[in-house]
Every structure is written in structure tokens, then in C-alpha cells.
Amino acid sequence: MTETTGYSGSGLVLVRNPHLDLMEEDVLYHLDLGTKTHNLPAMFGDIKFVCVGGSPNRMRAFAQFMQRELGLAGDGEDVADICAGSDRYAMYRAGPVLSISHGMGIPSISIMLHELIKLLHHAKCRDVTIIRIGTSGGLGIEAGSVVITDTAVDSSFQPRFEQVVLDDVVVRSTELDKDLAEELLACSRDIPDFPTLIGHTMCTYDFYEGQGRLDGALCSFSSEKKLEYLRRAYDAGVRNIEMESAAFAALCGLCGLKGESCHFHLLPTPGLNPL
Ligand SMILES: O=P(O)(O)O[C@H]1O[C@H](CO)[C@@H](O)[C@H]1O
Numbered sequence: 001m002t003e004t005t006g007y008s009g010s011g012l013v014l015v016r017n018p019h020l021d022l023m024e025e026d027v028l029y030h031l032d033l034g035t036k037t038h039n040l041p042a043m044f045g046d047i048k049f050v051c052v053g054g055s056p057n058r059m060r061a062f063a064q065f066m067q068r069e070l071g072l073a074g075d076g077e078d079v080a081d082i083c084a085g086s087d088r089y090a091m092y093r094a095g096p097v098l099s100i101s102h103g104m105g106i107p108s109i110s111i112m113l114h115e116l117i118k119l120l121h122h123a124k125c126r127d128v129t130i131i132r133i134g135t136s137g138g139l140g141i142e143a144g145s146v147v148i149t150d151t152a153v154d155s156s157f158q159p160r161f162e163q164v165v166l167d168d169v170v171v172r173s174t175e176l177d178k179d180l181a182e183e184l185l186a187c188s189r190d191i192p193d194f195p196t197l198i199g200h201t202m203c204t205y206d207f208y209e210g211q212g213r214l215d216g217a218l219c220s221f222s223s224e225k226k227l228e229y230l231r232r233a234y235d236a237g238v239r240n241i242e243m244e245s246a247a248f249a250a251l252c253g254l255c256g257l258k259g260e261s262c263h264f265h266l267l268p269t270p271g272l273n274p275l
């Protein structure tokens with residue numbers, strides 16, 4: 001079964017769950033927020049940008065950076081964790097920008113995105129742009145490059161995300177917003193010393209065996225086999241590897257969020273960039 005990408009037409013987030021309307025209260029459990037306990041429209045109604053990334057400290061530092069960049073009151077240090085009660089994710093806001101951590105891997109980002117999308121829905125946010133700011137392993141690109149994802153692909157280099165729903169497998173599209181990708185690429189031209197490119201991002205379920213690493217606790221392939229696989233990935237248009245982009249692209253696309261995924265290829269990623 002394949003689903004199509006959604007857009008509500010009004011700029012509102014599109015939740016595609018008829019059960020939600022019948023619920024007296026929606027508890028966003030892992031964010032420590034809820035429709036009865038919090039005034040979500042007052043707290044979040046004016047949010048226009050959501051930036052997500054794996055680590056809580058990175059997302060705090062990003063919120064502080066945004067606070068300074070936007071010239072907001074405060075010294076840029078005093079951002080409070082809105083989700084402090086949950087101990088799962090961290091969330092900060094700087095003016096119209098929300099900065100949220102999602103942990104590592106598809107299950108973790110998926111839980112966060114379900115609750116974030118419902119949060120934006122309850123808060124009646126309009127025209128929200130979401131950007132994942134992550135690290136990744138680069139393939140055949142200069143160390144330190146930023147890869148802006150046009151499409152997330154799976155480990156067979158296909159533009160699809162397979163979500164198990166009960167005992168069915170649902171195939172979801174992983175295309176990201178091409179205009180936003182071009183816009184971000186244009187912004188990068190103003191910043192010297194950051195090689196930036198648009199390419200496919202391969203999303204894996206594992207950091208070690210899934211990404212061809214030779215230094216995990218298990219490894220059943222040779223160095224030659226690894227290189228042959230990564231070369232095929234490169235030839236298919238893959239320029240970097242990480243672990244959330246497919247779920248991010250699928251969920252944001254289906255719920256009408258304008259989304260993009262940008263990855264900084266860190267220098268010390270062991271065992272990658274071999275081409
Ligand atoms: O830099 P972040 O956002 O944590 O993402 C990348 O780093 C983690 C692996 O080290 C994975 O989650 C991968 O996707």
C-alpha cells in the first residue's frame with residue numbers, strides 16, 4: 001500500500017487521524033505537554049520554524065544562537081527546556097523558532113514527530129517550516145561539507161520509507177521540499193568555508209553494520225565488500241548517511257509540513273568517506 005503526500009491548503013498542519021477529534025484530551029506524553037494541562041495555542045500558535053536534531057545540548061545551543069541572531073531579549077543563555085518534565089526530548093523556543101531534540105534513530109524521531117505534529121495542530125500553527133540539523137557520514141565529499149537532502153533513500157537506495165502498521169507494511173514517500181533545498185543552498189553561498197551541496201541522503205537503521213562500518217561488535221563483511229556497497233550508493237546519488245531522514249521526510253510530507261534535512265558531515269566520522 002502506498003500513501004500520498006498531504007497538504008491542507010490552509011497552511012495548517014494536516015493530522016490524518018479521525019480518532020483525535022473524538023478524544024477529550026490529547027496527552028503529548030513524551031513532550032510532557034497536553035491539551036488540558038497547557039494552553040497550546042497561546043504557547044506555540046506563533047511558531048513558524050521548527051529545527052530538530054539528535055542531541056539536547058545541540059538544540060539548546062541552537063536556540064541560544066537563534067535568540068542572539070534574532071536580537072531577542074535576554075543574554076542568549078536563558079532558554080528553558082519546555083519538556084524538562086519528560087526527560088525524553090528537550091525543547092526550547094527563541095521567538096518564532098522551536099528547537100527540539102529527537103534522539104537517535106527512526107523510532108525515536110518518529111515518536112517525537114507524532115507528538116510535535118499534533119502539538120502544531122492543536123496550537124493552530126500555520127505555514128510552519130521544519131528543518132533537521134544533523135550530523136552524518138559523507139560519501140565522496142569534502143570533510144566538513146553540508147549536505148542538503150533532496151530525497152532520503154533506504155539501504156537499497158530507493159526513495160521510500162517502510163512503516164509497519166499493525167502487521168501491514170505501508171510504503172511512504174521520502175521526497176523533501178525542493179524549493180526549500182534550493183533556498184538553503186542559496187543561503188549557503190553567503191557563508192564562506194562551508195562547502196554545501198544538494199544530494200540524496202541514505203537513512204539506515206543502524207550506525208555500524210547498516211553503514212558499512214568495520215569497527216562494530218559484529219561485522220560479517222570484508223573491507224572490499226564495504227567499499228563496493230558504498231560506491232554503489234555514491235553512484236545512486238547518495239552523498240551522506242544518517243539515521244532519521246526517511247521517517248522525517250515521510251511524516252512531514254504526509255502532514256503537510258514544509259520540510260528539509262541538512263547534515264553537517266563531521267570530520268572524525270570513523271570508517272566513512274572512503275571514495
Ligand atoms: O547528528 P544527529 O542528529 O544525532 O544524527 C546522526 O548522529 C547519530 C549517530 O551518531 C544518528 O542519530 C545520526 O542520524
Ligand SMILES: O=c1cc[nH]c(=O)[nH]1
Pocket residue numbers: 135136137138207211241242243269272
Ligand atoms: O549516522 C551517522 C551520523 C553521523 N555520522 C555517520 O557516519 N553516521
